[in-house]
Amino acid sequence: MIQGSGRCHYHPERTGLGICVECRRVICRECTTQFEGINRCASCLGKRLQALEGPAERREWSVGNVMLALIGAAVVYGFVLLFAQVASEL
Ligand SMILES: [Zn+2]
Numbered sequence: 001m002i003q004g005s006g007r008c009h010y011h012p013e014r015t016g017l018g019i020c021v022e023c024r025r026v027i028c029r030e031c032t033t034q035f036e037g038i039n040r041c042a043s044c045l046g047k048r049l050q051a052l053e054g055p056a057e058r059r060e061w062s063v064g065n066v067m068l069a070l071i072g073a074a075v076v077y078g079f080v081l082l083f084a085q086v087a088s089e090l
Pocket residue numbers: 020021022023024025040041042043044045
């Protein structure tokens with residue numbers, strides 16, 4: 001990394017030790033975060049983590065899905081009964 005390349009963007013009183021790969025700001029040791037082996041400032045790491053999480057997927061069963069499942073099961077059960085009846089009449 002580039003050493004002594006100015007002052008930390010977030011702490012003007014501290015010496016900058018690295019550069020954030022995202023925003024190219026000089027950051028001090030305290031601001032440097034190592035994630036995936038890459039230097040990032042704290043704010044960019046936060047954005048990165050948010051991007052990784054992505055939109056929350058909703059896998060909850062809605063009432064509509066439950067109704068469809070029940071109807072499907074009922075239809076299958078009805079067919080089974082129908083076939084059993086037809087088979088017994090043969
Ligand atoms: Zn950054």
